[in-house]
Structures are given as structure tokens and as C-alpha cells.
Amino acid sequence: AVVIDEYGGTAGVATLEDIVEEVVGEVRDEHDPHETPDLAPAGADAEGRALYSADGSARVDQLARVGLKVPDGPYETLAGLIAAELGRIPATGDVLEVAGWRLDVVDAGGRRAARVLL
Numbered sequence: 001a002v003v004i005d006e007y008g009g010t011a012g013v014a015t016l017e018d019i020v021e022e023v024v025g026e027v028r029d030e031h032d033p034h035e036t037p038d039l040a041p042a043g044a045d046a047e048g049r050a051l052y053s054a055d056g057s058a059r060v061d062q063l064a065r066v067g068l069k070v071p072d073g074p075y076e077t078l079a080g081l082i083a084a085e086l087g088r089i090p091a092t093g094d095v096l097e098v099a100g101w102r103l104d105v106v107d108a109g110g111r112r113a114a115r116v117l118l
Contacts, residue, residue, distance in 0.1 A: 025110050038062055042117060053106075054078050056113040068101050068118060078103075079112035 001019075005011040021027050038058040042051040052066055056079030060070050063078060075081050082090050082105065085098060090113040094105040107115040 025112075039066065052118040054116045054118055056082075056116060063118075066118070069099050071099065078116055079114075082113045082116065 001014045003011040003014055017027060038055045039062050040053050042053040044050055050066070054063070056077060058078045060076060060078075060081065063070060070081050073081065073084050075084050079090075081098065082094070082096065082103060085096055086094060089111050090105045090108050092105055092108045094108070094113075096103050101118055104117040105113045105115075106117050107113075
């Protein structure tokens with residue numbers, strides 16, 4: 001859609017993606033750069049277990065590849081899993097345990113967990 005300003009001139013163009021993002025929040029697709037990987041090694045804890053830094057949009061199948069077997073549920077992403085387990089929108093600092101893994105919500109943006117330490 002072409003956006004017209006108060007003088008009748010063209011102010012810009014709004015795409016369908018722009019409109020959807022206004023309603024549901026950020027939508028990542030193949031045209032958006034991946035500034036941070038969905039799931040990256042983040043060292044080890046005091047007991048020597050591997051830690052991972054994960055984007056909230058990391059898919060459940062990606063989590064399974066590092067050993068986190070999540071229970072079946074109405075979610076496809078890490079952010080969805082956290083919201084389902086908490087029963088509410090997560091906040092920065094929330095901590096929960098799922099399948100023997102500690103999940104620390106490092107950053108909660110908008111209506112989801114944006115970055116999580118596993």
C-alpha cells in the first residue's frame with residue numbers, strides 16, 4: 001500500500017509484512033539478517049555442563065539437537081515453551097526447569113522470551 005501524506009504526496013510504502021508486524025510483532029523471514037544465531041554455545045557451568053545462548057525463536061527441534069527434549073505441547077519455539085510452562089508472558093529474570101535443564105530468561109522483549117540461557 002502506498003502511504004499518502006497530508007499534502008497528497010507519497011510518504012512511503014507499507015508492505016503486508018509491515019502490517020502483520022504491527023499486529024503480531026516482529027516476523028523473521030529469509031530476507032532478515034541473522035544478527036545472532038538461534039542457538040549458540042555459551043561456555044560451561046561450574047559442573048562442566050555445556051551452556052547455550054538461545055533466541056526465543058529457536059525451534060523445538062533445534063533444542064533437541066543439543067539434548068533438551070521438551071515435552072509435547074502447543075508450541076513450536078523456545079519462547080512458546082517458556083510461556084506455556086510459566087502460564088504467562090515471561091519476564092527478564094524468570095528461571096524455570098524443563099526436562100532437567102535450567103532455562104534463564106536473559107531478555108524478555110514485547111510478549112515473549114527474546115534471549116534465554118540454557
